[in-house]
Every structure is written in C-alpha cells, then in structure tokens.
Amino acid sequence: MIHYADNTTRQQVYDMWKTVFGDSDEYMEIYFREKYRNENTLIYFESGKAVSSLQMLPFDFSFHGSEIPVAYFSGLCTLPEARKKGFMGALIKKSFGEMDEKGIPLAILVPQDKTVMKFYRQFGFTQTFDAGAPLPDLQKIMVESENLHNAYEIFDSFFRQRDMTVQKTPDDFRAIVEEAALFDFPVKKGLMAMSRITDAEKLLIIFAKKYPQIKVSVKVSDPIIGKNNAVFVIKNGSVSKSSKKETTHFYVEIDALTQLLLGYKTSEFSNDYRLVFPEKQPLIGFMME
Structure with a gap:
C-alpha cells in the first residue's frame, strides 16, 4: 500500500x-x-x-529558453x-x-552507480547528463563574497543562463553551502544523471514555440504512461495530436525522445534527427548528493 x-x-x-x-x-x-x-x-x-x-x-529546470517544473x-x-x-x-x-x-512533465534522478541504471531504464529513464563537467568553486565564491546573498548571485549566474540545467533558489543554496561545509568544501563536478519525460506533449509544445520553423511529426511509444502514446505534429510553432494516417517522420521510444528534447548527444543520432533536435550540454550538480 x-x-x-x-x-x-x-x-x-x-x-x-x-x-x-x-x-x-x-x-x-x-x-x-x-x-x-x-x-x-x-x-x-x-x-x-x-x-x-x-x-x-x-526544482525548476531551464528547457529551450523556458523554465519548467521538474521532480528530482x-x-x-x-x-x-x-x-x-x-x-x-x-x-x-x-x-x-x-x-x-x-503538472510536472520531467523526472530526474542521480543513480548511485552505473549498475543501478539498468533498473531505472525499465521505467523509461535514460542517461541525459554526463559526469565530470566543471562547476563553480563554492569555497572560492564564499571567500570572495561579503555575504550569502552576494555568494548566491555569483552561483546563480553560472546556472541561470544555461540551458538544460537545474536551477537553485536562495534556500537551496543555503543548504548546499551548509552541506559542503561539513566536508570542507570539496571540489564538485557535474553528475551523471538520468531523466524521464512524463508529459511528452507539454515539452513538445515548448520545443515547438522555440523553433517555429520546424515542421515534423513524431510518433511516441511509451509502455508505462498511456497519454504519451500518440502522433504529435509540430508545425508553425504549435503541437497537435493527429488521428489521421499522415506521414510520420520519426518513431521514437520515450527514452529516445527524452534524450532528443534535452539535446543529449543528438549529434550521435542519425542525420534526420540531429537536424531537428539541436545538441545541448545538459548539466546537473550540487544536488546534496
């Protein structure tokens, strides 16, 4: 129960x-x-x-120029x-x-190690973040700032202008600093993490508005969340569900759609896909991991 x-x-x-x-x-x-x-x-x-x-x-997550709610x-x-x-x-x-x-369309998690990634994949999660990207030096920020507010402004400026990253509030930052102090402010790097789209239509609408020149139809398959199983037509900056037998450009499982919409290594997809879905550099860190 x-x-x-x-x-x-x-x-x-x-x-x-x-x-x-x-x-x-x-x-x-x-x-x-x-x-x-x-x-x-x-x-x-x-x-x-x-x-x-x-x-x-x-948390809020920067996604193609918008900020969306996510569940971490x-x-x-x-x-x-x-x-x-x-x-x-x-x-x-x-x-x-x-x-x-x-109304939360995306879930994110940081697996303990690569061995447990297989478990999460059966629920539609897929890798969308790589480990190792440099992150702000928290100790340096604190030393150079007069107070926590100024430190947050510096910290926030690193993430706020980035696409495909989790944004932090001042309260989040206060907890991050307190936790880091326990371990003498270790150097942090980006984390390996996985994501899972739970509302494909909502994210496709944001994507379509950002790239109004794109005209394509996408047939999505999701074995767990029924409403994601549909043909989505992206045209003139909007999205509609199609019940007609029209040409479908892409057939994607929900995990592939997650990677495509987050721009994760889309250059490694076939040419048709990478011409539609721009590659990004998703980044996640300071999650009190």
Missing part, C-alpha cells in the same frame, strides 16, 4: 535512509531539515511497516529484507501519476 508520508511516518523514512545509505547524522540533519517534506515523499507499506520510499523534490527523485531506498518484491517499481509508477496531477 502506498501513501504520502506524514508526521507519524517521517521517522520511518529517516530510519530507512540511515539503514540503506548510512549517511552521517550531521548530513541527515541538514537534509531532513532543508529538503525533506512529507508532501513530496511516497512510502510503500507492507503489513503496516514502511519498507520502501522515494522523494520527489521540486531523491532518497530512493528499500529495506534490505524487502527488496526484489516490486515495491520501488510500484512507487516510481505511482510517482508518475502524482507528477501528472501536479
């Missing part, structure tokens, strides 16, 4: 996180004070006990004795429906 967390189950989420990830009490105090919210946390209960959970942290999946964990029973899969699928109700 799946429910949102509340004040009576918050401690169970905390204990589960501690059991699975083993993070320090100092880090967890910051995370659960600054980032954790009951209303963003789904829990799977078995016989009344919390055995699996995930959090859908809200955090703290995905299942107690060791409850694994391989489908609990996390059920939570992920439930989260897609919750995102739809909230």
Whole structure:
C-alpha cells in the first residue's frame, strides 16, 4: 500500500535512509531539515511497516529558453529484507501519476552507480547528463563574497543562463553551502544523471514555440504512461495530436525522445534527427548528493 508520508511516518523514512545509505547524522540533519517534506515523499507499506520510499523534490529546470517544473527523485531506498518484491517499481509508477496531477512533465534522478541504471531504464529513464563537467568553486565564491546573498548571485549566474540545467533558489543554496561545509568544501563536478519525460506533449509544445520553423511529426511509444502514446505534429510553432494516417517522420521510444528534447548527444543520432533536435550540454550538480 502506498501513501504520502506524514508526521507519524517521517521517522520511518529517516530510519530507512540511515539503514540503506548510512549517511552521517550531521548530513541527515541538514537534509531532513532543508529538503525533506512529507508532501513530496511516497512510502510503500507492507503489513503496516514502511519498507520502501522515494522523494520527489521540486526544482525548476531551464528547457529551450523556458523554465519548467521538474521532480528530482531523491532518497530512493528499500529495506534490505524487502527488496526484489516490486515495491520501488510500484512507487516510481505511482510517482508518475502524482507528477501528472501536479503538472510536472520531467523526472530526474542521480543513480548511485552505473549498475543501478539498468533498473531505472525499465521505467523509461535514460542517461541525459554526463559526469565530470566543471562547476563553480563554492569555497572560492564564499571567500570572495561579503555575504550569502552576494555568494548566491555569483552561483546563480553560472546556472541561470544555461540551458538544460537545474536551477537553485536562495534556500537551496543555503543548504548546499551548509552541506559542503561539513566536508570542507570539496571540489564538485557535474553528475551523471538520468531523466524521464512524463508529459511528452507539454515539452513538445515548448520545443515547438522555440523553433517555429520546424515542421515534423513524431510518433511516441511509451509502455508505462498511456497519454504519451500518440502522433504529435509540430508545425508553425504549435503541437497537435493527429488521428489521421499522415506521414510520420520519426518513431521514437520515450527514452529516445527524452534524450532528443534535452539535446543529449543528438549529434550521435542519425542525420534526420540531429537536424531537428539541436545538441545541448545538459548539466546537473550540487544536488546534496
């Protein structure tokens, strides 16, 4: 049974996180004070006990000149004795429906390592961010700034003008600095991360408005989210769903569409695709990972 967390189950989420990830009490105090919210946390209960959970942290994401809401999946964990029973899969699928109700069209997560990427791929996630890109030197910013507000302005300027990146608020930044201080401000680089489109039409509409010269139809296949299964016609800066037997230029699975719309290595797609979908340099970092 799946429910949102509340004040009576918050401690169970905390204990589960501690059991699975083993993070320090100092880090967890910051995370659960600054980032954790009951209303963003789904829990799977078995016989009344919390055995699996995930959090859908809200962020804004720069996307083809617009900023869209995204859900950053955090703290995905299942107690060791409850694994391989489908609990996390059920939570992920439930989260897609919750995102739809909230109007959030894109999910992002940072896998612990490459071995777990295979698990997330079965739910339509695909790699859209590479590790290793340089990020701002947080310690240098703090030293050179008179106060936290000025430091945030410098930090924010690095991300605000970039496309395909998660944006941070001043509150986010305050938590990032506090967490970094625990570890003596380590040098950070871009993270390897995965994404999953949950509302193809909403993102295609933004894409079409940005590139009004594009005229193309895209047939999308999504085995989990039914409303994404459609032929989308992009023309004159708008998008419509087609029920007619017209020429379809592209047939794409939802994972490929995610990479194409985020501009992830589109130069490695066939010529037809890369002429329509411009290549970007998606970047994600400072997620209190």
